[in-house]
Amino acid sequence: MPAPPPPQPTREGPHYRLQHTLTGHTKSISAVKFSPDGTLLASCGAENIVKIWSPFTGELVRNLTGHTDGLSDVAWSLDSVYLASASDDKSVRIWEVDTGVTQKTLKGHSKWVFCLNYNHNSSLLVSGGCDGDIRIWDTRKGKCLKTLHAHIDYVTAVHFNRDSSLIVSCSLDGQISLPIQLRLTTIFRQIWNTATGQCLKTIVEGHEAICQHVQFSPNSKYILSTAHDSAIRLWDYQTTRCLKTYVGHTNKKYCICACFSVTGGKWIVAGSEDHKVWIWDLQSREVVQTLEGHTDVVVAVATHPSQNMIASGSIDSDLNIRIWVDDQAERR
């Protein structure tokens, strides 16, 4: 047994409180994302509009209109200038946020586009569709560079690692009884001329859990996944070992997103079907705070890149986005 690690000074729990309630969506919200420079919040939902908000004042800044069907995900480019949106109209649009103009429309998915993310320098965009395909796009030209027939069912999350050498994806492949499916896929550099990207690893945990959201940790050493057995797991993908399990919330039906919070203490933040936002301590896995206020299932959460701020979005009967802040951390 090695010597116990030195006590962490910031072990005190977070004190998030409601700052703003953003009203405007008319249908279920599917995603909220802070811009990398922290000045804007983008949200989307089952109506055909992307909404851009100021997270500090709670005001609606702009509507991005053009999609002809509902939206499932949005992603910001590194410089916070562009926003990509994934829609049920089978297209991905890249918007210039300042002007609200569609710069590119990426067509190619044969079914609804469910998730997307930029790579480290925003030269590539990866999107996952309900046809089980992952597509990789050249953002500058708006052309599809590669299609990976990665899964046989809804791809529910795709994410690049820090140096864009890997993509992690997960899917509702539950019907073929491979419960948690996280796929790591390399792109390009080794395998340009092969028909598909190479699948490097599939991570499966042995019980009846369908994984529905996945992302790399900020340093790309680990993977955080959420699954329908009401558990969030942190994986070491090199050794395929589950390092941490976060439980307490309810997640059996919806695609609920979890994220890392690194601005104050180190927390894991996630929505829940019990209408709350749950916050765990990254290391101890204890629940340190639950945020109550939403009146329906919280599916979307996002953490601010530099401040102690959380945005959460909910569905059906509660169409509000709530902004939560923890300003006590700064006062301490």
Place this chain on the structure above:
Amino acid sequence: MNEFLISPFSAITHPTTVQTSLYAYGSFAKFDPSGRYIGVGRFDGVASIWDLETRAAIRFLDGHVKTVTSLDWSRNSRYVLTSSKDWNVIVWDLAALWDPPQRYATIRCDAPVSSASFHPRNSQIVLALLSTGEVYLIDLRKTYRSRVELVEPDDGDEEGGRRSAMTVARFDPSGKHVFIGTHSGSILVFSTRTKAMVARHRIAGGAGSLKGFDFAKSGRRLVTNSSDRTLRQFIVPQYPHPDPDGSFLETELEPTHRFSDPINKTAWHTMSYSPDGEWLAGGAADPATHKIYIWDISNDGQFASTLDGGREPLAYLHWHPSKSSIASTTKQGNVLIWHSPNPERWGAFAGGFEEVDENVEYEEKEDEFDIEDEEETLKRKMKAEEEEVDIDTVIEETSRPQNLIVSNGDDEDLAWADEDPDEDAAGWTMKIIMDDEEM
């Protein structure tokens, strides 16, 4: 990072097949230090920057009116230097938000420029070789602003003091010395800081006019290309501090290895070490084929393989800064990117499965089918999860190998080069400029 997932023990090997080709219309192509981009010099005076992730040209450096003769990248790829037969050297700043990018500096020379390069530690120091056989060190820093010709001191015994023309000039990887090859086949070594010659080497047995140098990243080994169609590898000697009296080391260098094509006796256009210095690739100057010869340096320089790139003759080659990949340029202007493909592993598609080459007798572990208390299992699992994880400390990977020696202030040469540093900071990213053509 993913190299580890593919095969944890793989070292760099040599590439075997062409992965892709870029229709770049170039005379040579050179990877940037990160290996993400490739710079192509063209006959029409334009240099283009290609993104290897999207396989598309992303910047066009349009400033020369004649053939681009060489291109060099700064340490963190922010600055690009191009030299041309139009007598100019241009330094470009890729951090600019538009295309063509901003010119950071234009250096006008007195003759067509054969090659130019950045000092490895400071892109404001530029080395230029002119087609007239002269070499200049150009310092753009405010405090040192100068242009100094590197001159071989006169020997009394040489008739009329006629010096041999300089045919190749390179910084060593530390930037402390400039290595110059001459038409008569000698290697001259100058101190970058004092601009004084510190050594003159004759190659044992003679080699003819020198055509090219390449250093292994450590700077301890040097390979030369010369007109006698042989590549020679030397161990670089340690040089004393420059002597104020102007005296210098005069020795004969004995090559550790000689590489040549014993059958066809082809000449070589270029050669390039692998990132770890364990392999050497030579580009054959064959007028009808595209052949790359690979030698295994770690195995006493044994010939390892020939890569055949088809009909278009080879003009240039460059090894990737960190991977088993080579970019070779054809006479027709296409750039071939070579790689060493990994076989698809189907076991990767199913979690918990492993592929084996041969049947393995399964041995049951002692406790494999023991019935364990569920509570006990859970407790053990909880215990295992106590371990601290670090989610946000970034350990910079080898994707941008920094083999620069850290200057600790003792070394005069390094401290001198680090003075008045350029703005080539690590971690900047090239902005994406949206292509407006089609919507």
